[in-house]
Amino acid sequence: MSKVLLVIGHPDLSQSKANAALVDAVRDLAHVTVHDLYATYPDFQIDADAERALLAEHDVIVFQHPVFWYNTTPLFKQWQDKVFTFGWAFTMDGSSSQLAGKKAIVAVTAGVPGDHYTPEGANQATLETLLSSWHATLRLCQFDIQPMVKVYGTAFGLSDEDLAIAAKQYNELLASFAA
Structure with a gap:
């Protein structure tokens, strides 16, 4: 069984609908450790040694965050740097x-919505393109990079039903590492 570390970088998970639903969907999986960066480091004083030890104990690392200005959240970026x-x-x-x-x-x-993240859409680029620094970082660190999980429309247009489907799929993905 692979141990999964879910590193969540949402500034206030208690006020989130989509990120909280994803976390809630996997929180009870025995092989998943949920690690909320903003709850752990409200002062932004990251214990890099403790974080490295946590990473070393797990086989699958999931980096979850809302997209902030086509990037990760500030604490998550600081976490990467440290x-x-x-x-x-x-x-x-x-x-x-x-x-x-x-x-x-x-x-x-x-x-x-997802149609904003196309070459023809409002952002004129895909999420993969806009978040390409993640791919470059993970490649440099020699991770086995898996496909990106994307949930669109969380502020505009995502129905409760679609969020429930996304949460179920997230659960199934992380549960698959228990086999």
Whole structure:
């Protein structure tokens, strides 16, 4: 059984509808550890050693956050800067990092509908393109990158039924790592 670490970077999960629904859908899975960065570090003082130890204990790492200005949230970015350090998370000589081979999933929620995230849409780019720094970071850290999980329309247009479907699919995805 693979141990899954869900690193959640929502500034106020108690006020979230979509991110909270995703977390709630997987919280009771025995092999999933939910790690809320904003609850753990309200002062933004990240314990990088503790975070690295947590990453080392898990086989699958899920990075979940709402899209903030086509990026991750501020604390999540700071977390990346403090935790993904040279020599531990990545190397330059081709040797293996401490994260090499671990599966990584980026799971994001976007306020506007999916058609905004197309070359023809309002944003003129896909979420994968706009969040390409995630892919580059995960590749540098030698993660086994899995497909991105995307939930669109969380501020405009996502029905309760569609959110329930997304939460169920999220549960099924993370549950699949228990096999």
